[in-house]
């Protein structure tokens with residue numbers, strides 16, 4: 001057992017350690033936020049890929065608490081060692097405990113979703129324990145993917161396409177003082193677009209469906225959803241019109257071809273769910289997004305809908321509690337609250353006057369700073385950070 005006091009140690013928005021008790025509380029609070037739980041443990045069988053953080057964690061908890069799913073959560077996290085485990089490691093342990101407490105048969109696997117070995121492991125586990133799959137939620141955000149067919153490793157980059165882009169960006173210096181600076185990002189060159197699309201586009205999602213269908217593991221009416229983002233004109237150059245946007249366009253095109261395939265195969269469907277901006281480890285790495293979300297929060301206050309609420313809504317639409325509503329491109333839109341003209345105008349006005357000297361008045365920095373820390377289990381209300389905690393939390397037993 002390794003009991004110690006863990007203090008936040010960070011470089012920008014990246015923290016070197018995570019707090020197990022804080023991560024556990026974050027998960028408990030998310031579960032609490034889901035209304036009207038289904039109480040039996042015999043719900044649909046689901047696989048959530050990317051289950052330990054951000055939208056995938058929200059999909060897992062909302063699925064368990066609201067739709068009563070059972071099945072498998074899959075993510076890629078680091079075990080405790082010299083440093084603590086990653087936050088996703090601790091959140092997974094906490095999610096597994098809560099699922100167990102509520103009688104949900106949910107197992108968690110840790111490994112590379114992009115590999116065929118992991119696809120086999122999941123398929124074997126489904127065959128052995130759950131049978132055919134009703135839902136697959138795909139919510140991976142990763143910097144790299146190795147193609148199992150060729151062994152080639154692709155890397156994703158965050159770059160504009162065509163022209164360089166200058167964007168304002170928000171940082172906190174070592175003492176926590178906010179700074180607004182301008183950064184310029186050079187446009188995509190060489191095969192940057194193809195590389196990014198190979199990681200964050202629809203290729204691996206499609207491979208999962210092919211793999212599971214090849215093992216006869218897709219139930220009648222099987223439904224799959226992958227997470228996508230459009231976002232504001234303020235971030236369009238670096239996001240939707242950039243390399244990552246090209247990958248998202250590929251993901252959305254993949255949904256359309258998968259949808260046709262699944263309709264014929266099992267009367268099923270594939271769709272993307274376009275969600276609003278959220279503070280996650282992946283989003284804070286995108287230039288300008290931290291500033292944008294801080295400003296968005298100051299405009300919307302608590303009206304900035306957290307991922308758990310949006311994913312509860314997604315499960316309601318997927319399971320028929322609410323009618324499934326799609327836009328003209330066949331996407332579920334859970335981002336409409338963010339993109340209304342008055343909200344975007346108010347954020348743009350603040351963005352235009354944002355500078356180091358004005359940012360504290362314009363953006364909800366206390367909230368943003370705390371959210372960024374909560375990603376690692378810090379700044380969670382109710383946690384005593386002076387108390388030693390056990391960092392050697394085991395991975396939930398996959399044979400349980």
Ligand SMILES: NC(=O)c1ccc[n+]([C@@H]2O[C@H](COP(=O)([O-])OP(=O)(O)OC[C@H]3O[C@@H](n4cnc5c(N)ncnc54)[C@H](O)[C@@H]3O)[C@@H](O)[C@H]2O)c1
Pocket residue numbers: 049050051052053054055056057074075076077088111112113114139140141142143227228229230274275276277278279280281282283
């Ligand atoms: N954060 C936002 O503002 C936002 C908005 C809309 C849509 N989205 C989309 O949601 C999806 C998830 O993004 P996020 O921001 O929640 O990310 P995140 O960084 O919070 O979580 C990423 C998840 O992917 C898992 N993962 C990473 N590499 C993996 C691998 N090789 N194998 C298995 N699991 C792996 C991680 O363990 C983690 O569970 C992305 O498609 C993203 O574009 C994000």
